Amino acid sequence: MSYQTPHASESIELGEKSSDLKDTSEVEDILPTPVLGEETTIQSSKKKRFLGSGSNLTIRGMKSRHLTFIAIGGTIGTGIFLSAGTSVATAGAGGALCAYGLIGIFVYGVVLTLGEMSALIPGSGAFATYGDRFVSPALGFTLGWNYFLQWNLSIPSELIAASVILNYWTQTLQAWQWALVIIVPVFAFQLINVRAFGEAELWLSSIKVLLIIVFILVGLIYNWGGVIGHPGPGLSNFKDGPFFGGFAGFAQSFTYAFFSFGGCELVSLAAGETSKPHKSVPRAIKATFFRTLLFYIMTILVIGLNINHNDESLFTADSDSSVAASPITVVFKMAGFGGGVHLVNAVLLTAVLSATNSCFYASSRMLMSLAQRGHAPKVLGYVTSQGVPVPALLVVLAVSCLSFLATIWGEGVAFRWFINLTGTSSLLTWISIAFINLRFRRAWKIQGRDFLDLPFKAPFSPYLAWVAVILGALIFAGQGWAATTYDSDTLAQDIVGVYIGVVLFGGFFIAYWIYHLINFRGLPLFVPALEADFETGVVWKRGEGAIVREQDKEEKMAKERNAKPIARKWYKLLRLGRPL
Secondary structure: OEEOOOOOOOOEEOOOOOHHHOOHHHHHHHOOOOEEOOOOOOOOOHHHOOEOOOOOEEOOOEOHHHHHHHHHHOOOOHHHHOHHHHHHHHHHHHHHHHHHHHHHHHHHHHHHHHHHHHOOOOOOOHHHHHHHHHOOHHHHHHHHHHHHHHHHHHHHHHHHHHHHHHHOOOOOOOHHHHHHHHHHHHHHHHOOOHHHHHHHHHHHHHHHHHHHHHHHHHHHHHHOOOOOOOOOOOOHHHOOOOOOOHHHHHHHOHHHHHHHHOOOOHHHHHHHHEOOHHHHHHHHHHHHHHHHHHHHHHHHHHHHHHOOOOOOOOOOOOEOOEOOOOHHHHHHHHOOOHHHHHHHHHHHHHHHHHHHHHHHHHHHHHHHHHHHOOOOEHHHHOOOOOOOOHHHHHHHHHHHHHHHHHHHHOHHHHHHHHHHHHHHHHHHHHHHHHHHHHHHHHHHHHOOOOHHHOOOOOOOOOHHHHHHHHHHHHHHHHHHHHHHHOOOOOHHHHHHHHHHHHHHHHHHHHHHHHHHHHHOOOOOOOOOHHHOOOOOOOOOOOOOHHHHHHHHHHHHHHHHHHOOHHHHHHHHHHHOOOOO
16 A cells, blocks of 8 residues: 655655564664654655755654653743733733633644644654645645744744843843844754753743742732732722623734744654654643643733733833833732842743744754655755754744844834734644544544554544634634724734735645646545555554553563662652553
8 A cells, every 4th residue: 555645756655664663672772763854755856856855864862851841831932921911901801811711722632633643653744744644745735834934933023022021121232133142042052952952941941830830829929918018909800891802802812822822732843853752742742731721821810810901011012112021020020029020031031042942943843844755945854963954944044034124113013923923823733733633533544443552542532623623713713803803003914914824824735736736647636545654654563552552561660660669659659640
């Protein structure tokens, strides 16, 4: 059984890349070694010599702890620290909380469906590769370029946010100068190796997590009147216009929620460079639930409790050249911790640096994957001996210079444009992931495979994916309606910001479809379910799952036996609920 891909001169035979896994005792030895940056090697014809797959290797240099912290806090940055305030100002405390709650439920469902595929087929292309395999190369092409632009355009917004935070201390430098100060060391750090990226994200994420926990505690104590000399507002903000923006304001705040939740799917990209992904991916996916509940829902609740929607200190693009301070900083000041504001601002800066680091990683890996699957110039798929895609990183660096536009448009206007562009792109990506999972499961079932053989099985499937697709479509419809009806001074910008993402997404798909019709007239545009590839690049072959799980179980029991009595109790406690 084989499927002839449009870019391949030879068919991809099932099992072609997984023959080394026949001896299941070798599975654990194979996983930590260098692997192809993408699962499918594409042979280029002379006519398309510049397109095709690079032959270099990426390295599984990250461990389970790195992936878990990437899932928990790797992309927590501008979205929650700055734009969350605008959501409260737009929809009210209650409206913003409901918007973030709805998007959180939707995103968590998408992450579960994505984890089901990523644990089985880890790779740097992630869902874009799954689009190639289970739906159509046109969707893989579209998702890959859409996601690359989504993350690459997030870098300017993070750099603009960093300039805002730094301007809190001094206004001697302009936005583009601060951007240059930040972007050079971040880029240099990316050139080391993926292990360095994982370690940096682990420690930077730890700082962000600690700040948010402290913020929630301080905000709740202040709100309940626990700070002497600083009476808290209590529930007054939920009595005074909690839904003052109506449905339009509620739907309008979806954009800021999308931007805040963006990056939840980063785990699937990092899985391609993580050892033992069949174990580390499920752990990281489960950690996403706590990230959603604690770091987004609770944060937006505390902001809404303490800052009224009419408060001028909320994040708003109040002029063409400035952005207000973070609502988290404002809450600390209200609680009487004025002296600690500088420390808070410094932590916010590390959060933005971490998010910028993640943006570089995600966009460069997706661009590398596009090149290795024949969807981008071949040179962009080149990887160094340390597993670093240098040409792709150089392209990402060049596009990141869009942050310098802030000096022309003003920080507030530029920041709003980038939020709108990346927010819609995130939604389209998430809807596509859920749809791909439906095709993945259909092909898996038609080929007579057992769902128990999956390393991770998403709960409530396939209904979960259907709910995600329908809910995502309804959310987008509400967002589009709000953009055309919400009374705002930036009405035209909001409309363009919402729909330009759709135009780009549709444009990529149509462009590839036309290219396919011209160059591959005899090949189907969509992948037949019986010919979907479940053998290339998988963590184990058909029927081997039970054997590998048994080996993992024996390994865990051996660790428990060798542990000291006290350490054994802690080991069992820490392992409680974790998948094999």
